[in-house]
Amino acid sequence: MLTVKDKIVGVLGLGKSGQAAIRLLLKKGVREVYGVDCRRIKGLRPVRKVKFFFGPEEKFLGRIAGVDFLIKSPGVPPDNILLQFARKKGKEIFSELSLGLQFCRPAKIIAVTGTNGKTTTASLISHLLTRAGLPAVLAGNIGQPLTGLVEKISATTILVLEVSSYQLSDTTDFHPDIAVVLNITPDHLQHHRSFSEYVQAKKLITANQDQRDYLILNADDKIVREIRTQAKKYYFSVCRRPFNGIYWKENNFVLVKNGQVQARLPGDCLKLPGQHNQENAMAAILAVNLCKVHPGLISRHLRSFSGVEHRLxxxxxxxxxxxxxxxxxxxxxxxxxxxxxxxxxxxxxxxxxxxxxxxxxxxxxxxxxxxxxxxxxxxxxxxxxxxxxxxxxxxxxxxxxxxxxxxxxxxxxxxxxxxxxxxxxxxxxxxxxxxxxxxxxxxxxxxxx
Incomplete structure (x- = not known):
């Protein structure tokens, strides 16, 4: 486990993730925190043991030279001058997600990525698990940084994480029990420099998985369905029947295992419009079913999910x-x-x-x-x-x-x-x-x- 007590830590990026990381570091006994952002953050107040620095980042190289390690917020670009300087000085750099995972040990991690649909799918997974009586915590790129929720996570918790390409690029030791890749289309090219680099970042969700884990893939997305992994693959599709997974047929969600139909869930259980939400729902149903939730319970609680704010x-x-x-x-x-x-x-x-x-x-x-x-x-x-x-x-x-x-x-x-x-x-x-x-x-x- 990462040792924080009595350390001097730099935090790059002072949005939600950076602020949550600072609060966790203070709870864990950090000696001092240097918080750095190129923009002044409205409403950020002075805190004991924390020094904030705003403006051109090259002004703060001396401060970074004095830290024991750095926490990088997801939106900080990889070629940031302070990160380059820290690497040259041999400083360890951790993501906010890595920091959070150091201080919680959930029973299971379900991670959802993709260009679109992450928030809806992760929220639906959390909704279905909670309604089925399982302790679930929803965190990550959804706007709830993991470092702000570690105290709510116990050894019985199922941690549902929405993870972005930024977070995956920064978290080399990430190991979800169930990983979901919804789709991959061009996005964040100003950060990743090329579509190929963006695709590779998304694929990192399964980099540390093994034969005990599960990877849920969109069979209708060529890039996604060809992702290689050591994990057991399950697929979802609106136009083909997978050997293991779920597909849409005659207004039903059809669960399949080893080529055999296991259950049919009525499509009218889903109240959200559009094919994209059918795909999101199939991914969520698979993930929750792999947590041993009965299809009948899933079907019942699909009806009560009304979607997420700011998405249609x-x-x-x-x-x-x-x-x-x-x-x-x-x-x-x-x-x-x-x-x-x-x-x-x-x-x-x-x-x-x-x-x-x-x-x-x-x-x-x-x-x-x-x-x-x-x-x-x-x-x-x-x-x-x-x-x-x-x-x-x-x-x-x-x-x-x-x-x-x-x-x-x-x-x-x-x-x-x-x-x-x-x-x-x-x-x-x-x-x-x-x-x-x-x-x-x-x-x-x-x-x-």
Whole structure:
């Protein structure tokens, strides 16, 4: 176990993960913490034994030279100057996830990754386990850092983790009992430099698994289904029957083991719309079934799962126009999923924010089919306008407030105002949650209920 007591520790990145790591380090008797971030963090107050440093990171090389080891927050890029300096000095670098795992020993770890669907799937797994009477804790990239929850985890707990490519790249000793890979499409290319590097990061979820473990894969995603592993493979699919796993047939979820049907769960148990949610549900059903939860219990508790905030969240309607908060759509693939969830050409689409280096051109066919108008916000607006020119009328709004106001003035009865930005939020908001909350507030100010 990592020794923290009486050590001097540097924490790089002071968002949710970094702050949670600092609180855990203080509880474990650290001598002093140096918290570093290139941006000043609003609301961060001085704490005994903690010194905060904000601004150009090269100013703090001397501080890093004096630490015993470093904790790296997920969003800190691997070529960060302080990380390079620490490596040259022989300092050990741990991820926030690694730090949390040092101080908890759960009965089982279920880890979920993928470009899209992670939050819904991890939340559904936790929901099904808890409703079945099993002690489960949900943590990770879902917005609840593991280091903030270690005291709630005992030897009987099933730990459900949403893990990002950033976290997997930083956590070389990660070993889940059950790993889930939902899908892999281009994302975070500004961080990983290439799609190939991003794919390799996702594959790290199974790097330390062995024959006692399970890997759940999407059989309909070519990159995912070909992932190599030492673990036992189970597959989910909407178009083919796996030898071990689950598939969708005639409005039923069909569980299969060694080629034999084990159970059928009615598809109408799932209240969330869209094929993507059928896929998320199949992955969750498999993971929970591998924890020995009976299919009948799974079926019963699927009905009570209503989804997650900021993912195709129906805010309400006003004058016949429906407002949908999909702020969690931070990449193009996720926005494609959102557009596919609605029939007809009746969408006013709010796009934009901080781009991730991907082209927006894959949106063109769906926008032609489904979108009445595009309302652009944020930093990457010029690139989006260039990529989507000629598909629908484009309105340059810059801010979310102007976009919602303009959409409300243009939309007619039966239309949908959809915030599904295909971009990160950090150019105008603290995170995608704040962006979604602002959208919901603006909609309600219009009279949406």
């Amino acid at each position: 969240q129906n805010i309400g309607s006003y004058r016949g126009v429906t407002y949908i908060n999909d702020s969690k759509a931070t990449n193009v693939a996720s926005t494609i999923v959102a557009l596919n969830s609605f029939p007809g050409k009746n969408i006013w689409l709010i796009l934009g924010g901080l781009g991730k280096g991907s082209s927006y051109r894959p949106l063109r066919p769906l926008i032609r089919q489904k979108v009445k108008g595009i309302l652009l916000i944020g930093q990457d607006s010029p690139r989006i306008e260039n990529d989507l020119d000629g598909t629908a009328t484009i309105y340059k709004c810059q801010t979310l407030k102007r976009a919602v106001s303009l959409a409300a003035s243009q939309a007619e009865k039966g239309d949908i105002v959809l915030l599904s930005p295909a971009c990160a939020s950090f150019d105008q908001f603290r995170n995608f949650e704040e962006r979604g909350q602002v959208f919901a507030r603006l909609a309600r100010q219009l009279g949406v209920r």
